Amino acid sequence: MAKEILSPLPGTFYRRPAPDQPAFKNLGDAVAVGDVIGLIEVMKSFHEVLADAAGTITAFPADDEEPVMAGQVLAELD
Amino acid sequence: MAIRKLLVANRGEIAVRIIRAARELGIRTVAVHSLADADSLAVRMADEAVNIGPPAASKSYLNIAAVLAAARDTGADAIHPGYGFLAENAEFADAVEAAGLVWVGPRGDTIRVMGDKVAARIAAEAAGVPVVPGSAGRIDDPEQARAVALAIGFPLMIKAAAGGGGRGIRIVHDIAEFERMVPQASAEARAAFADGGLYLEKVIGQARHVEVQILGDGERAIHLFERECSLQRRRQKVWEEAPSPALPPGMRETLCRSAVALAESVGYRGAGTLEYLFDDATGHFYFIEMNTRIQVEHPVTEMITGVDLVREMIRIAGGEKLRFAQADIAMKGHAIEVRICAEDPSRNFQPGPGTISGLVVPGGAGVRFDTMLYQGYTVPPFYDSLLGKLIVWDEDRPAALRRMARALDELQVGGLPTTKPLHQLLVRDSAVAQAAFHTRWLEPWLEGNAHLLGAREASE
Incomplete structure (x- = not known):
């Protein structure tokens, strides 16, 4: 069954820990519960987004550096 | 050139502050804003507003080409950068002047010199301003x-x-x-x-953060005394006062005179601040850096001197000479500012954007609230957490503390967490009452008082 990882906060979604570093996770990567899949920047502070389900990433509906709302789907898992 | 239409290249409370000053001078205003700030108070107050890009500051407030295009399209003849964003970007200052517009700030070259730590240190030493003792340069032997x-x-x-x-x-x-x-x-x-x-x-151990406000017209400069901003969390100021409660009068004179000397030596134009560490155990002060912009905490200086700093910087940019001699600047009473931020002190200052469901602004004698909030406004998550600054003035520091306590109790911001509970504790703290603090005082105090912050938050 498909699972979704939602943004816990409104802010800006980052898929990489820093602009010159690779993404935390890519399409097709395996994800375990507690893995960091991205960061949300809210008012200049950064919060890790942790996977609350395990699976394989099938989609990133939110782009890197995209503004997101709380509850918006950041990643889909299979 | 007298300014007729001023573009405000900023957002939040400082954009509102600049629009107010411009309006009092009979200058029309243009607010540039990101998509996320279309409903901001500055946009509502300005004569015109221009959307300059998506929410990310890098694509809007930091986009030099978009800001200049907005100035051209609206016929603005001057740009005020506020603080943060492009305020200390020398290339932007140069680009504004190259476009034939008035830049409300010091020349790009001044920003370049004072923004470079080594160059600023050399300029400070040359002007007789004490710097942190160290080797003049690199040492290989x-x-x-x-x-x-x-x-x-x-x-x-x-x-x-x-x-x-x-x-x-x-x-x-x-x-x-x-x-x-x-x-x-x-x-x-x-x-x-x-x-x-x-x-x-x-290594400067326990020191206080003391900074001198200056105004210059490119030739002559004056000081408007000092502020003390020792209460800091993660190197961010949370509470500021004027004057410093720790500076003996003779030292104040020396400190402020040296700041004027440095400002005049670089031909400073506009409002600026020289920041120092002050070691009150030894009585030594050390220049750290110069901020070539208006600062967040400028209102405490306005409250003790009666000078509207934002208005003066616009007048100077418009070509006027300084309207004050040093002898015209007197300080009276004591002012305190606290920063009201959308952060939850009971949850390690986690930021919490949201919609303002209720707003009660304190009033009465000696109270000022500089904010961009209004009832129903949704605070976007993309920028810093400053919602407003509560400023009080009174005859002396003890009276100012009592007035701040009263004003904080009146202030109500509904719909999101704020740092008000932190300030309600600080304003009644005995060490704060004695001004017995330094730049590393607040963080351990927060650890020791975490239970009080949590309890107060829960009871509100």
Whole structure:
């Protein structure tokens, strides 16, 4: 069954820990519960987004550096 | 050139502050804004508003081409940068002037000199402003290093000349430790940065943050006394006062005069601030850096001097000479500002954007609230958490503290967490009442008082 990882906060979604570093996770990567899949920047502070389900990433509906709302789907898992 | 239409290249409370000053001068205003700020108070108050890009500051408020295009399209003849964003960007200052517009701030070259730590230190020393004792530049010879270290005194920092961002720094406490560490530090620096050069700087222990406000017209400068901003969390100021409760009058005179000398030596134009560390145990002060912009905490200076700093900087940019001689500037009473931020002190200051469901603004004598909030406004998550600044003035510091306590109790911001509970505790704290603090005082205090912050938050 498909699972979704939602943004816990409104802010800006980052898929990489820093602009010159690779993404935390890519399409097709395996994800375990507690893995960091991205960061949300809210008012200049950064919060890790942790996977609350395990699976394989099938989609990133939110782009890197995209503004997101709380509850918006950041990643889909299979 | 008299300014007729001013573009405000900023957002939040400072954009509102600048629009108010412009309006009092009979100048029309243009607010540029990101998509996320279309409903902001500044947009509502300005005569015109221009959407300059998506929410990310890098694509809107930091987009020089978009800001200049908005100025051209609206016929603005001047740009005020506020603080943050492009305020201390020398290339932007140059681009504004190259476009034939008035830049409300110091010349690009002044920003360049004072923004460079080494150049600013050299300019400060040349003007007779004391700097943190250290080696004048890099040191490659161990014998020379030893002599310099003894001259500076301990503890001191050994820094890799090619290092940065805190890397390659060691603190040593005596000459024996110094002699052990120098070869090691040099070898490490060579390995890490391919450069074994070192420089030395004295460690300033418990110090207060004191800063001098200056105004210049490009030739002449005056000071408007000092502020103290020692209450900081993660190097961010949370509470500011004017004057400093710790500075003896004679020292105030020396400090402020040296700031004027430095400002005049660089031909400073506009409002600026020289920041110092003040060691009240030894009575020494040390120049840290100059901020070439209006600062967040400027209202406390306005409250004790009666000078509208934002208005003066616009008048100077428009070509007027300084309207004040130093003797015209007197200080009266005491002012305190607290920063009301959308952060939850009971949850380690986690930021919490949201919609303002209720707003009660304190009033009465000596109270000022500079904010961008209004009932129903949704605070976006993309920018810093400052919602407003509560400022009070009274005859002396004890009275100002009582007035601040009263004003904080009146203030109500509904719909999101704020730092009000922190300030309600600080304003009644006995160490704060005695001004017995320094720049590293607040963080341990927060750890020790975490239970009070949690309890107060839960009861509100």
